[in-house]
Amino acid sequence: MDNDLPPQKKKLAIGWFSFTCCEDSTILLTELLNKNFDAWRKVVDFKHMKVLKTKNDMTNLDVAFIEGAASSQKQEDEMKKIRxxxxxxxxxxxxAVTGLPSATRNQFVDSELNEKIQWYIKTFSYGQKVKKLDEVVKVDDYVAGCPMNVELFTQTLDKYLKLFGII
Ligand code: SF4
Incomplete structure (x- = not known):
């Protein structure tokens, strides 16, 4: 081992995860990467980001970004594992923030929850209710918008880069 090597600078270890949703915030993120990838990779370790790579590691993350609502027990369990x-x-x-629009079916009245919908819920092991993220796990911050507000996202990323003493 070469002890003369400069110490590796700490990067913010982040994960990006998608649940029940249209993944438009992921699309916005990839658009942002077109412009920011070179700058961000100096300070961000993209440890888990399926949109960027196939080999991912979700352990020991500093910050996990989660889009989408939870529509099944399996998804709730995955969210808890990320937490x-x-x-x-x-x-x-x-x-993720409010549940909607993914949770629209929560607003159906009983007569609309017909046999066909129940068949889908049963066949695909969906939960009876679609849940927003903080109904499943503790959430530290919210980036609202449909899709996410880009300015708020970059402000939030900066906030955590500062919090970890990286910038
Ligand atoms: S918040 Fe809007 S853009 Fe984001 S996943 Fe849900 S429907 Fe799609």
Missing amino acids: ENAKYVIAVGSC
């Missing part, structure tokens, strides 16, 4: 592996969890986009 256990991240120091901070940020809800991204309206579906």
Whole structure:
């Protein structure tokens, strides 16, 4: 081992996760990366980001960004696993922040929850209710918008880069 190597500078270890939603915030993120990738990769370790790479690691994250609502027990369990592996969890986009529009079926009246809908819920093991992120896990910050508000997202990223003493 070469002890003369300069110490590796700490980067913000982040994960990006999508649940029940249209993934438009992910699309916005990739648009942002077109412009910001070179600058961000100096300070951000994209540890888990399926839109960028196939080999991902969700352990020991500083910040987990989660878009989408939880529509099944399986998704709730995955969200809890992310929470256990991240120091901070940020809800991204309206579906994660408020549940809507992904949770629209929660507003159906009983007569609209017909046999066909029940068949889908049962066949695909969906929950009876679609939940926003903070109904499942503790959330530290919210980036609202449908899709996410870009300015708010970059402000939030900066906030955590500062919090971890990286910038
Ligand atoms: S908040 Fe809007 S843009 Fe984001 S996943 Fe939900 S529906 Fe799509």
